[in-house]
Amino acid sequence: MRTRGAILLASIITGLALGYTVTNIGFGDYAELNRMFTFQDLRMLLSFAGAVVIVVCAFALLRVRRTPGRIHAGVIPGAVLFGTGWAISGGCPAIPIIQIASGYLPALVSIIGVIVGMRLCRWANGRYFHLDRGSCGL
Amino acid sequence: MSTYWPWWAGAIGLALVTINHTVITDRSLGVSSAWDRVVHWRRERHLEQMDEEFTDDQALAEALAAATAEHFGTGTGASTMTQAPYEESQPLEADIEAAAEDSPAVTNRRPAPLVTQAALLISVFLGGLIAAVTSGRFHLRYDMGPGFRDLVTANPTAMIAVLFVGGVLVGFGTRLAGGCSSGHGLSGCGRLRPVSLVATAVFFGTAVVVSFLLWKVI
Numbered sequence: 218m219r220t221r222g223a224i225l226l227a228s229i230i231t232g233l234a235l236g237y238t239v240t241n242i243g244f245g246d247y248a249e250l251n252r253m254f255t256f257q258d259l260r261m262l263l264s265f266a267g268a269v270v271i272v273v274c275a276f277a278l279l280r281v282r283r284t285p286g287r288i289h290a291g292v293i294p295g296a297v298l299f300g301t302g303w304a305i306s307g308g309c310p311a312i313p314i315i316q317i318a319s320g321y322l323p324a325l326v327s328i329i330g331v332i333v334g335m336r337l338c339r340w341a342n343g344r345y346f347h348l349d350r351g352s353c354g355l
Numbered sequence: 356m357s358t359y360w361p362w363w364a365g366a367i368g369l370a371l372v373t374i375n376h377t378v379i380t381d382r383s384l385g386v387s388s389a390w391d392r393v394v395h396w397r398r399e400r401h402l403e404q405m406d407e408e409f410t411d412d413q414a415l416a417e418a419l420a421a422a423t424a425e426h427f428g429t430g431t432g433a434s435t436m437t438q439a440p441y442e443e444s445q446p447l448e449a450d451i452e453a454a455a456e457d458s459p460a461v462t463n464r465r466p467a468p469l470v471t472q473a474a475l476l477i478s479v480f481l482g483g484l485i486a487a488v489t490s491g492r493f494h495l496r497y498d499m500g501p502g503f504r505d506l507v508t509a510n511p512t513a514m515i516a517v518l519f520v521g522g523v524l525v526g527f528g529t530r531l532a533g534g535c536s537s538g539h540g541l542s543g544c545g546r547l548r549p550v551s552l553v554a555t556a557v558f559f560g561t562a563v564v565v566s567f568l569l570w571k572v573i
Binding site for chain 2: 230313
């Protein structure tokens with residue numbers, strides 16, 4: 218078991234490194250993101266894919282435990298909605314934060330949208346859809 | 356020429372972030388999960404407080420066994436307990452089941468404390484700010500830059516509407532899918548989880564289709 222202090226420190230370091238890295242890769246730049254999604258420039262796509270390959274190898278070497286993670290009912294509709302939102306607003310959940318940090322003040326609207334969307338999801342799914350929402354296991 | 360990092364530097368950076376977080380915290384990295392817990396902080400705090408009351412699993416198991424014995428008038432020795440007060444309980448249970456095969460110690464793993472999720476989000480902002488300032492890209496703007504202006508809209512009202520709708524879709528979609536580009540894309544794909552591979556393929560594929568349809572074709 219990791220202590221609360223260790224997890225807190227790790228989260229702070231992770232956040233700092235993540236914000237620094239994704240900003241320097243260019244994920245907060247809408248033009249760069251669009252060039253990735255339309256395959257005009259593969260630099261960011263290769264960054265992401267390369268990271269996944271390194272992580273797969275590292276997890277195998279470090280014997281990080283495997284989790285089954287069955288394919289739940291919410292994954293396809295949720296991923297479609299997320300992909301649509303990412304393409305039109307330019308922000309996955311971490312990106313509006315670094316957009317504001319880069320000075321793009323309207324990204325605050327994206328953050329408000331994310332908060333509204335998350336509350337709406339929990340409310341609507343609990344009341345109407347009753348889909349299994351799964352978790353990436355944080 | 357782009358002033359951004361080359362692809363290999365980006366790949367190494369993202370990989371190191373993911374690996375370090377996983378190894379140090381024994382938990383997957385997931386920004387949308389952190390958002391979700393911070394957004395619903397009242398409920399999460401309440402659950403944490405309930406959780407803390409039952410921190411001592413052994414004491415709880417003994418209390419349950421004693422209560423059962425008292426109720427039925429026999430010593431059952433029952434000590435089976437499912438600790439899953441959090442809403443995302445099903446996959447966590449699945450995680451725990453899988454972990455039990457590898458390491459009994461992991462069965463005690465609980466969600467990361469709420470305060471660490473808030474710290475993660477604040478740190479992402481600070482990390483982004485440091486990167487923007489040190490690279491000379493920090494400029495206060497009331498728009499989303501030339502890329503958004505040229506490809507989407509230059510109208511301020513339309514810009515606000517697009518950002519809000521996009522944000523709602525991202526928030527709704529990531530929670531319905533159970534993760535985002537960091538949780539499913541990096542951590543989940545890094546573990547070769549089928550659900551994460553499917554989620555990543557679908558959200559990335561959708562983003563490609565929407566980008567072509569909206570900004571390239573129309």
